[in-house]
Amino acid sequence: MKLDDIKKLHQKKYRNQFGHFLVEGEHLVLELQKAAQLSPALLHSQLLVTDKYQHWQSPFETRVISDKQMAQIADTQTPPGIVAVAPVPDIPGALVDGERAIYLHEIQDPGNLGTILRTLAWFGGFRCLLSPGSVDPYNPKVVRSSMGAIFHVPLELDVSLAHLAERFARIACLDMDGVAVRNDAFAGHRCYVFGNEARGVPREQLQNFDLHMFNIPGSGAIESLNLATAVNICVYELMR
Amino acid sequence: MKLDDIKKLHQKKYRNQFGHFLVEGEHLVLELQKAAQLSPALLHSQLLVTDKYQHWQSPFETRVISDKQMAQIADTQTPPGIVAVAPVPDIPGALVDGERAIYLHEIQDPGNLGTILRTLAWFGGFRCLLSPGSVDPYNPKVVRSSMGAIFHVPLELDVSLAHLAERFARIACLDMDGVAVRNDAFAGHRCYVFGNEARGVPREQLQNFDLHMFNIPGSGAIESLNLATAVNICVYELMR
Numbered sequence: 406m407k408l409d410d411i412k413k414l415h416q417k418k419y420r421n422q423f424g425h426f427l428v429e430g431e432h433l434v435l436e437l438q439k440a441a442q443l444s445p446a447l448l449h450s451q452l453l454v455t456d457k458y459q460h461w462q463s464p465f466e467t468r469v470i471s472d473k474q475m476a477q478i479a480d481t482q483t484p485p486g487i488v489a490v491a492p493v494p495d496i497p498g499a500l501v502d503g504e505r506a507i508y509l510h511e512i513q514d515p516g517n518l519g520t521i522l523r524t525l526a527w528f529g530g531f532r533c534l535l536s537p538g539s540v541d542p543y544n545p546k547v548v549r550s551s552m553g554a555i556f557h558v559p560l561e562l563d564v565s566l567a568h569l570a571e572r573f574a575r576i577a578c579l580d581m582d583g584v585a586v587r588n589d590a591f592a593g594h595r596c597y598v599f600g601n602e603a604r605g606v607p608r609e610q611l612q613n614f615d616l617h618m619f620n621i622p623g624s625g626a627i628e629s630l631n632l633a634t635a636v637n638i639c640v641y642e643l644m645r
Numbered sequence: 646m647k648l649d650d651i652k653k654l655h656q657k658k659y660r661n662q663f664g665h666f667l668v669e670g671e672h673l674v675l676e677l678q679k680a681a682q683l684s685p686a687l688l689h690s691q692l693l694v695t696d697k698y699q700h701w702q703s704p705f706e707t708r709v710i711s712d713k714q715m716a717q718i719a720d721t722q723t724p725p726g727i728v729a730v731a732p733v734p735d736i737p738g739a740l741v742d743g744e745r746a747i748y749l750h751e752i753q754d755p756g757n758l759g760t761i762l763r764t765l766a767w768f769g770g771f772r773c774l775l776s777p778g779s780v781d782p783y784n785p786k787v788v789r790s791s792m793g794a795i796f797h798v799p800l801e802l803d804v805s806l807a808h809l810a811e812r813f814a815r816i817a818c819l820d821m822d823g824v825a826v827r828n829d830a831f832a833g834h835r836c837y838v839f840g841n842e843a844r845g846v847p848r849e850q851l852q853n854f855d856l857h858m859f860n861i862p863g864s865g866a867i868e869s870l871n872l873a874t875a876v877n878i879c880v881y882e883l884m885r
Contacts, residue, residue, distance in 0.1 A: 525872060527869075552868075627766045627795045634764055641881065645827050
């Protein structure tokens with residue numbers, strides 16, 4: 406890709422158009438290189454480095470650029486000196502045996518999504534479906550907070566509730582009145598739906614589903630858990 | 646407190662000196678008011694509002710200030726029009742029966758600490774001990790991301806490992822080589838130690854403890870869970 410196009414990858418519109426996203430800094434580039442050993446499509450990543458990193462070992466096509474060029478590409482205030490341009494992975498096919506889907510409806514916070522991806526990668530066996538209007542997972546902030554997990558978790562973007570209903574008749578979601586998640590029934594689902602940070606699960610839009618409600622029992626002192634915490638506890642419970 | 650002193654509460658030094666911290670915005674002030682019904686010490690909070698909020702119902706001493714004054718006090722770019730100055734709670738005494746301590750060593754990220762406090766408040770029965778060098782829990786970013794949980798969780802600041810060793814002979818912490826946290830032995834502790842986001846548990850400094858290692862089993866695809874996620878899963882497991 407041309408440098409002028411790479412600079413545009415800060416914008417979702419161009420990430421979609423070019424099908425690539427930015428991976429900044431030593432740690433994330435190392436994670437990308439590790440992930441490329443398992444997912445050969447990632448070998449088509451391109452590496453941009455400043456002088457300081459000219460001897461960096463990488464299987465990717467590598468180009469040395471100036472500090473000034475790096476500053477224009479990097480998202481962070483202190484440009485890292487090493488940035489990869491990675492291809493957005495192909496959308497995975499149907500769920501395989503034993504695989505489960507975590508559907509996030511209009512998730513907004515990049516840190517929450519990054520943390521959730523990290524948990525899904527940690528446990529394995531999950532894919533992440535995002536509704537229209539969710540934060541873009543290839544946003545540099547999500548990539549950074551995922552700490553490389555984004556290279557490991559199958560992702561589907563812009564999955565509408567109508568589309569979800571075609572694929573999953575039954576879904577599980579969290580609700581104050583639900584059964585405790587430690588209940589055996591919780592694990593008997595293939596799709597788990599979580600709502601937006603502020604508005605929660607869009608219950609009125611879930612009438613086409615056979616909906617099963619579960620609950621993480623608490624003391625009642627506060628109204629809600631953080632969204633990522635709720636997802637992470639559910640995923641842990643499923644893999645326990 | 647005088648307005649000039651209140652403005653200084655953005656700095657940890659003055660929060661310590663004055664023993665008060667800032668609580669910004671409708672939602673957090675409501676949570677503070679709710680918490681004050683259970684913890685009368687919080688009734689000594691003071692409320693500052695702009696014209697827009699002059700009819701706000703509150704048990705706190707209330708003062709109407711100008712928009713300009715509010716902008717000088719508020720931490721957020723869009724000043725909320727309503728800010729409380731709350732007293733830092735007294736340090737709680739010894740652990741009561743059934744209470745457990747979560748010790749965070751040099752935690753840095755305000756969002757991580759806020760999320761952890763939210764989880765501890767959700768489940769109840771925990772207090773949070775912070776080592777020297779940890780992020781200040783009364784930092785406006787932590788208060789905000791705790792969503793009011795900070796008013797419910799007993800906190801101890803600047804607890805050194807030497808001090809911890811005087812109080813707890815046995816501690817539990819996470820380690821790759823540990824026993825799975827679902828094991829019954831995990832619940833048999835009163836103090837759980839978690840390390841810094843980047844460096845993990847300071848193992849070389851834990852030689853004075855009878856140390857028990859536990860593990861959240863994963864797939865091996867990535868190196869670590871987010872710190873808040875690890876704490877949250879452990880707390881969930883303890884309360885399951």
